[in-house]
Ligand code: 6U4
């Protein structure tokens with residue numbers, strides 16, 4: 001039976017630049033990404049997103065804006081990852097290194113896609129142009145996308 005894990009992914013955005021974190025351990029280790037993780041029992045997706053952002057970057061989001069929703073499947077793995085993606089420009093605090101992440105600002109024209117999950121370059125353009133999207137990616141291992149689709153949506 002397929003089961004779902006609900007996860008969050010948050011990007012801190014300033015005009016012309018975006019905050020990424022180098023994942024130091026666990027799933028996605030060695031890749032630049034937004035901040036996020038599993039939604040816990042008893043919290044909403046939004047609460048989980050804010051908690052993980054704070055835990056991993058030291059930044060407190062006052063509000064989050066929806067960006068997209070991606071379902072990830074991995075061959076030979078029954079678990080589907082349902083990742084809720086947000087961005088924020090409405091936050092307090094300065095990014096700091098944590099046990100899990102080393103934050104760094106990147107300009108919008110110099111995103112290190114070759115050191116990120118291979119799906120990111122396919123949907124970042126939607127985020128940067130404020131187009132809400134839903135997507136699906138089937139992975140073979142951590143590096144190969146076997147199939148995928150992305151579609152713009154009216155709401156999430
Ligand atoms: P623990 O071990 O409980 O601290 P937790 O922090 O809850 O883990 P974690 O770090 O495993 O969760 O979360 C994985 C993060 O990686 C989430 O923010 C979603 C993100 N992610 C997973 N697959 C991705 C992919 N293909 N592309 C992408 N982000 C992905 O851009």
Ligand code: NA
Pocket residue numbers: 035036037038052056100
């Ligand atoms: Na995490």
Ligand code: NA
Pocket residue numbers: 037038
């Ligand atoms: Na967690």
